[in-house]
Every structure is written in structure tokens, then in C-alpha cells.
Amino acid sequence: xxxxxxxxxxxxxxxxxxxxxxxxxxxxxxxxxxxxxxxxxxxxxxxxxxxxxxxxxxxxxxxxxxxxxxxxxxxxxxxxxxxxxxxxxxxxxxxx
Numbered sequence: 001x002x003x004x005x006x007x008x009x010x011x012x013x014x015x016x017x018x019x020x021x022x023x024x025x026x027x028x029x030x031x032x033x034x035x036x037x038x039x040x041x042x043x044x045x046x047x048x049x050x051x052x053x054x055x056x057x058x059x060x061x062x063x064x065x066x067x068x069x070x071x072x073x074x075x076x077x078x079x080x081x082x083x084x085x086x087x088x089x090x091x092x093x094x095x096x
Contacts, residue, residue: 034084057093067095
């Protein structure tokens with residue numbers, strides 16, 4: 001009898017994406033799409049645009065008071081978003 005090298009399909013897919021250089025963009029997209037869920041519906045309502053630039057999540061908001069409140073909770077949002085995608089994708093958040 002021979003021993004089979006059985007691997008999980010998700011591991012094979014991620015290995016293939018990593019070899020093609022597509023793993024990071026995929027994880028970045030997942031992080032951006034998870035912003036409304038992590039931030040909550042009220043904050044998502046005031047969010048105009050979300051994008052990543054140099055490992056910094058840029059969040060444009062309509063409400064200046066909310067912008068100030070969220071800037072004091074940046075570390076918590078960074079931790080929760082990175083935890084959500086399972087990798088260290090962003091190092092900081094800036095609210096504009």
C-alpha cells in the first residue's frame with residue numbers, strides 16, 4: 001500500500017493563488033468588503049469610499065464627528081479587520 005498525500009482544497013487554492021501573485025489582492029478585497037460588517041450598519045451608512053493604499057485602509061466618511069470618534073478606535077478596527085481575513089493585511093486606518 002502507498003500513502004496518499006491528501007491536502008485540503010482551500011490550501012491548494014491558496015497555494016496556487018500565492019504562486020500567481022494573487023493572494024494579497026484577494027485578501028485586500030475581502031478586507032474591504034468586510035468593512036460594513038465590522039464597522040456596523042450605522043457607520044457603513046456614512047461611509048463613502050473604502051480602499052487600501054500602502055497597507056493603510058482609507059475610509060472616507062460623510063460625518064466629521066464620526067470621523068473623529070472612529071480615529072480614536074483605529075487599533076481596534078485594524079485588529080478586527082485583519083482577524084476577519086486571517087492575515088496581516090493592513091497596519092493602520094485613516095479616516096477622511
